[in-house]
Amino acid sequence: MESVQRQNVMLPSPYRVHRVHRETEDTFTLELTGKDGAAPSEFIPGQFNMLYAFGIGEVPISISGRSESSGGWLQTIREVGTVTRALHRMKRGGVLGLRGPFGTGWPIEEAQGNDIVFMAGGIGLAPLRPALHVVQSKRDQFGEVVLLYGARTPESLLFEKERELWRAKFGVQVKVTVDAAGREWKRNVGVVTSLVERTSFDPDHTVAFICGPEVMMRFSVAELKQSGIPEDKIYISMERNMKCAVGFCGHCQFGPTFICKDGPVFRYDRIRRFLAVREI
Amino acid sequence: MTNEPRIIERNALNRLLEVLVQEGYQIVGPTLGEGAIVYGPVQSSEDFPAGWTDEQEGGVYRLKKRADKALFGYVVGPHSWKKYLHPPERRLWTGQANGTDFELTPEPIESTRFAFFGVRSCELHAIEIQDRVFIHDDHVDEDYKARRENAFVVVVQCGQAGKTCFCVSMNTGPKAESGYDLALTEILDEGRHFFHAVAGSPKGAAILQQVEARAATSSDNAEAEETVQKASQQMGRTLDTAGVKELLQENAEHPRWDLVADRCLSCANCTMVCPTCFCSTVEDTTDLTGDHTERWQKWDSCFTMDFSYLHGGSVRASTKSRYRQWLTHKLSSWIDQFGSSGCVGCGRCVTWCPVGIDLTEEVRSIREDKLVPLSSKKEASNGNA
Numbered sequence A: 001m002e003s004v005q006r007q008n009v010m011l012p013s014p015y016r017v018h019r020v021h022r023e024t025e026d027t028f029t030l031e032l033t034g035k036d037g038a039a040p041s042e043f044i045p046g047q048f049n050m051l052y053a054f055g056i057g058e059v060p061i062s063i064s065g066r067s068e069s070s071g072g073w074l075q076t077i078r079e080v081g082t083v084t085r086a087l088h089r090m091k092r093g094g095v096l097g098l099r100g101p102f103g104t105g106w107p108i109e110e111a112q113g114n115d116i117v118f119m120a121g122g123i124g125l126a127p128l129r130p131a132l133h134v135v136q137s138k139r140d141q142f143g144e145v146v147l148l149y150g151a152r153t154p155e156s157l158l159f160e161k162e163r164e165l166w167r168a169k170f171g172v173q174v175k176v177t178v179d180a181a182g183r184e185w186k187r188n189v190g191v192v193t194s195l196v197e198r199t200s201f202d203p204d205h206t207v208a209f210i211c212g213p214e215v216m217m218r219f220s221v222a223e224l225k226q227s228g229i230p231e232d233k234i235y236i237s238m239e240r241n242m243k244c245a246v247g248f249c250g251h252c253q254f255g256p257t258f259i260c261k262d263g264p265v266f267r268y269d270r271i272r273r274f275l276a277v278r279e280i
Numbered sequence B: 001m002t003n004e005p006r007i008i009e010r011n012a013l014n015r016l017l018e019v020l021v022q023e024g025y026q027i028v029g030p031t032l033g034e035g036a037i038v039y040g041p042v043q044s045s046e047d048f049p050a051g052w053t054d055e056q057e058g059g060v061y062r063l064k065k066r067a068d069k070a071l072f073g074y075v076v077g078p079h080s081w082k083k084y085l086h087p088p089e090r091r092l093w094t095g096q097a098n099g100t101d102f103e104l105t106p107e108p109i110e111s112t113r114f115a116f117f118g119v120r121s122c123e124l125h126a127i128e129i130q131d132r133v134f135i136h137d138d139h140v141d142e143d144y145k146a147r148r149e150n151a152f153v154v155v156v157q158c159g160q161a162g163k164t165c166f167c168v169s170m171n172t173g174p175k176a177e178s179g180y181d182l183a184l185t186e187i188l189d190e191g192r193h194f195f196h197a198v199a200g201s202p203k204g205a206a207i208l209q210q211v212e213a214r215a216a217t218s219s220d221n222a223e224a225e226e227t228v229q230k231a232s233q234q235m236g237r238t239l240d241t242a243g244v245k246e247l248l249q250e251n252a253e254h255p256r257w258d259l260v261a262d263r264c265l266s267c268a269n270c271t272m273v274c275p276t277c278f279c280s281t282v283e284d285t286t287d288l289t290g291d292h293t294e295r296w297q298k299w300d301s302c303f304t305m306d307f308s309y310l311h312g313g314s315v316r317a318s319t320k321s322r323y324r325q326w327l328t329h330k331l332s333s334w335i336d337q338f339g340s341s342g343c344v345g346c347g348r349c350v351t352w353c354p355v356g357i358d359l360t361e362e363v364r365s366i367r368e369d370k371l372v373p374l375s376s377k378k379e380a381s382n383g384n385a
């Protein structure tokens, strides 16, 4: 983050939309390169950027991977309001502003030699995907790899091709569930936590990474603890309002932490006590 | 260059202001305005609030005439120096669209060299607290840093304290010991009116040298010391800081938060007047063509609903949770985040709260009626008492 520090940290830099990938009805992925087409810098899986739509505003979005063809950053976004709507309107070749990458990432090195459990809810699969890419690139260095993924409906499930690849080619135990589905859906219906008992991993040698809505993460942690994974092997990615991403604006405070710089990825036991307090 | 204390007579004080102006400083200091003593541009020592003082209590601020012509015979007003270092509104950059592309131009970094005249010890500590946020943390706010490095700090030591002051409890005063360029103590005594002056930096010493002054005698030094001593005896409030970090963290569900929430108007006055509160938001304004846009940074407050907005709702929807956030941040989380308390005991939030909510009282109530003994509690319960 050296380079960010030296310049005006609040000034977005221009990035080009190299491609737009449609994922689902309301979710899309922007492939971003430098304005001249150059591949952007290294990032740690789990980090995020502040994306700026000209004249509209700026929002935090996690990096969801790197394009193999252009080398560009991938950012998978669900349209929920003003800025994400404006980003949804971006076309190939368009320019947006970007600051980042910011924050902490998933400690994948800690999982090496161990089993890994990924638990994702909804758009939460996007920030986990680059960590899965790392696992994929050195699969033999990990034991069992489990991906448990829940979404609202079958139509809102993300990254189907990749999930299939992880399952078929990389020996990942992939389990998917949805909250509600029509009759044609032959797979699980229900909460993502119900999938835990149907997978195999060694709880004494497992690291878990969880990303999704806060309630989903609470229940997931409880379930993983139940299955024997210690609290200090569980990591979650937190979300709060963010106006700066550099520790100036105060908006992202969560207990004594600033999610933009101490997070978004936290070791569960370090923030447990704050998660227990309503409206903190 | 000598760092020995000097004595500047009242009628030579203007010379100090002239030298500061000659050296390129724009002087800001206490003036009368808005029914209070506020900080604004100062041309000469006649602009200072000669003969005025302030009377403060929870929810009360009143200007009163003094019996003498003291220039700095008040405590602190609603303003703090943060309005010059971290302004209430600042443009960050402007943007111009051309076709599908656009260009962003950062706002030039502020180059005014301010001389802050009349800084109190608690206020100097407040500035140092904001330095930790904007200069000494992971990222640097270059505009703040430039303003800060350019600033010349003239402390005027407190000769009296107000009914809402508790700097002694917070270990931030009343005597400024370091971190200033010049420190003055105003002394009025048997018809004499003069300033005891100490340089705290080479910059300060160089300025002081150009002002007509004599060496201070040991009795002058003693008199200056007595003046601040007097202030330290007059603290209107106290706050027991022992273990306060854990106290607030462990009592997040204390019933006292509900009681204070019944009174708090969520007006955000306390955060606006607090010299350490640093939170801000950004606002984008775009012209009708949509081609020209500006981003502004503005002071924000954890008492607003928008502050914690997250997909469709606020994390801190209740007044209780917002007051708790504010007080817990000030006195507890701040220590985790920046290694010091976020409160300097200036009393502004007590004085300027329309309903007179007093943080020292809130802490005392929680301390006297703790939910559980300190550090024996496992996890906060979710139920409200």
Ligand SMILES: Cc1cc2nc3c(=O)[nH]c(=O)nc-3n(C[C@H](O)[C@H](O)[C@H](O)COP(=O)(O)OP(=O)(O)OC[C@H]3O[C@@H](n4cnc5c(N)ncnc54)[C@H](O)[C@@H]3O)c2cc1C
Pocket (backbone or CB within 6 Å): A048, A057, A058, A059, A060, A061, A062, A063, A076, A077, A078, A079, A080, A081, A082, A083, A084, A085, A123, A126, A127, A238, A239, A240, A241, A242, A264, B309, B310, B311, B312
């Ligand atoms: C660290 C982090 C990573 C994120 N990663 C992703 C991601 O990969 N993909 C994705 O689709 N979304 C992600 N989000 C959520 C995304 O930032 C919000 O959906 C987005 O800010 C909503 O902005 P809006 O203007 O479209 O919505 P509006 O509801 O119109 O928002 C108004 C304002 O509220 C704030 N706001 C609203 N919701 C959120 C929120 N959930 N988080 C933070 N601020 C919010 C924003 O400041 C926004 O400008 C992430 C959030 C955080 C904090």
Ligand code: SF4
Pocket (backbone or CB within 6 Å): B270, B273, B274, B275, B276, B277, B330, B342, B343, B344, B345, B346, B347, B348, B349, B350, B359
């Ligand atoms: S919290 Fe109140 S007393 Fe403490 S520094 Fe802020 S305004 Fe002053």
Ligand code: SF4
Pocket (backbone or CB within 6 Å): B263, B264, B265, B266, B267, B268, B269, B270, B271, B303, B349, B352, B353, B354, B355, B356, B357
């Ligand atoms: S404590 Fe007082 S000043 Fe602060 S928000 Fe509540 S009513 Fe306003």
Ligand code: FES
Pocket (backbone or CB within 6 Å): A241, A242, A243, A244, A245, A246, A247, A248, A249, A250, A251, A252, A253, A258, A259, A260, A261
């Ligand atoms: S987002 Fe501004 S302080 Fe974290």
